[in-house]
Amino acid sequence: MKxxxxxxxxxxxSVAYLLLGFFNILFAWLGLLCFFIPLLLAIFGKDKLYCNRYCGRGQLFSLLGGRFGLSRKRxxxxFLKTKAFRYGFLxxxxxxxFQMLWNTYLVFSGAQDLRQVVTLLWTFRLPWQWAYQVETVPLWVSQFAFGFYxxxxxxxxxxxxTMVLFKPRSWCVYCPMGTMTQLICQVKHQEK
Amino acid sequence: MGKKRAVVDQRLCVACGCCVKVCPLQTIVVQQGLFAVVGDKCVGCGKCVKECPASVIQLEVSEP
Incomplete structure (x- = not known):
């Protein structure tokens, strides 16, 4: 045992993040950490340390699909691992x-009302108004939280x-953050 | 019988590091965030082959 x-x-x-967003949508802002930490690590010489060590989501899939046996492990x-698909997905x-940021801007500018919905798979609008209690923060702050969540x-x-259908951490194959950090590494290590 | 050894298809490797986590001999590393590289100590146990989400690691037998 290691x-x-x-x-x-x-x-x-990772689990806590999803749960917290269920109770108060403003916790969604914490998700920005999962965006900035991998990028900053990649830019400042740590390559893909985030994927390799810190990614909580990867660990969660590995746990559910591995130890809990919720994966077919095929x-x-x-096509999923081709550059075309990975870059396309990114x-x-x-x-x-950016569409989400645009919606945030529209609420900020007053052109649009706050929509207390979580959009799943870019299509399905799930009612989520119970997670919105605070009216002390500007509306756009909440709109961004709904969008980011x-x-x-x-x-x-x-x-x-894809964990269920394929290997536990199949997400890693086409994860946009992973693709982005790998691109950063490619650019950084080009001249060799 | 030749020696077994893990071989990574580096063109398709996503450098996630799952193989690094399962390697019992800690002889596989992700190089420069680009792809995994198998070290000399590899005995071809096949743990990384099973774990690799992209299935880009294979065991190869070298002729003795």
């Missing part, structure tokens, strides 16, 4: 992300889906 370190328990943070289809993710929940659901 020695366990504190960072082997970051899957708890090979992912070939671009798609970016477009959806939608991104996180959607990617978790996709990850669970």
């Amino acid at each position: 020695q366990k370190y504190w960072y082997d328990y970051l899957w708890i943070a 090979d992912v289809p070939y 671009i798609f993710f970016f477009i959806m992300f 939608s991104v996180m929940l959607t990617s978790t659901v996709l990850g669970i889906l």
Whole structure:
């Protein structure tokens, strides 16, 4: 049995994040950590340390699919690991992300009302008004939280889906953050 | 029988590091965040082959 370190328990943070967003949507802002930490680590010479060590979501999939046996453990289809699909998915993710930022801006500017919904898989609007109690923060802050939580929940659901169908951490194959950090590493280590 | 050894298809490796976590000899590393590299100590146990989410690691037998 290998020695366990504190960072082997970051899957708890991943579960906690999803639960907290169920009770108060403002916790969704914490998800920005999962965006900035991997990028900063990659930019400042730590390469893919986030994926390799700290990614709580990866650990969660590994636990559910591995120890809990919720995965068929089959090979992912070939197209999923091609550059075309991975970059395509990254671009798609970016477009959806900017659309979410645009919605936040519309609420900020007053052109649109706050929508207390979590959009799953970019399509299904789930009612989520119970997680919205605070009216002390500006509306756009809450709108961003709803939008960001939608991104996180959607990617978790996709990850669970491919976890069940294929290997536990299939999400890692097409994870937009992973693709992005690998791209950063490619650029950084180009001149050799 | 030749020696077994894990071989990574580095073109398709996503550098997630799942193989690093399961390697009992800690002889596989992710190099520069680009791809996994198998070290000399590899005995071909196949744990990384099973774990790899992209299924880009295979066991190869070298001729003696």
